[in-house]
Amino acid sequence: MTIIDPDIRKAETLPSRFYTETKTFDSVTSSFGQNWHFAAHRSQLSTAQPIDNPLKEPMLLTQSEGELHCISNVCTHRGMLVCTESSEAKRLQCPYHGRVFNLDGQFRSMPEFDTVENFPTDADHLRTFPLAEWKGLLFNTVSADDFDSFIAEVEARVGWLSIEAFTHDLNRHREYTIESNWALYVDNYLEGFHIPFVHGGLHDVLDYDAYSTELFDGGVLQIGIANDGEPCFDLPEEHPDFGQNIAAYYFWLHPGLMLNFYPWGLSVNLVIPESVDKTRIVYHGFVGDSAMLAKGAGGDLDKVEAEDQFIVEGCQKGVSSVAYERGRYSPTKEAGVHHFHRILTQ
Ligand code: FES
Ligand SMILES: [Fe+2]
Structure with missing residues (x-):
């Protein structure tokens, strides 16, 4: 049992096995079903689309007759994924043996099953999962509750923005696979300490001394x-x-959601753990005011991302060393990292 001292001045950072051991990785990521995750913004919806986020559970976001649904993407026959890419189809047909479902997940038909007894039953429908909406942003989960407290701090600070009117910009979509543990990527995100060392361009537009960090539940x-x-x-x-x-x-919501609000709009970053030393980063861009694009802190995000990836991939090699076990925190600059490590180990 790892303890991160609640007093940051006394605390040591996360032990290296959190970044390097498959067993620890599996036990940490297996709890992700208990968190809310970003699924999509309304402006990027098709009729049916697979959800790509840190939940390992295959799920679909569908809309029928104006209603949104989050349903299982696992065929109730022999487990094939029902839908592997976004579509505007009016019904879902499993590509394996042709079982058909309505967009709300209800079983509709199945070839060669006429003589099957006691069929269909409720078990033949696609299961429904919880879906929540806040200002056009959709979130899904396996078993989290209390969406309101999950989103409360975001609402308090940026709820005045017309986020529901933002539009998805495919040109701002990015996907990277990096050779690093997901938590190293989150660690790096949670402090502005490295900005003058790593991000010269960003440092020119931000007031380093005024940069602030606030901690809240989750x-x-x-x-x-x-x-x-x-x-x-x-x-x-x-x-x-x-x-x-x-x-x-810059909001980070445990475990892997980053909502970055800039005067131009919103950049959503998803940190998707693939294995102990492999992580996928997905960027979605939603524009509110295109006149503000390419300027200021939210200007050249590709450059900042490349600079961060160089660091976290270097750290992955470093924390795997026999010469490294854990470090210490700067009380003035690393409160966010400390808070994350406390959440991970509680
Ligand atoms: S697995 Fe879907 S129809 Fe057989
Ligand atoms: Fe950075």
């Missing part, structure tokens, strides 16, 4: 303050941050 908010003349949010007067030049709100 997540971390980092706030980037714009240097003079750089793009920032036009906050409403009643907003808690009114009067500050906010360049970016």
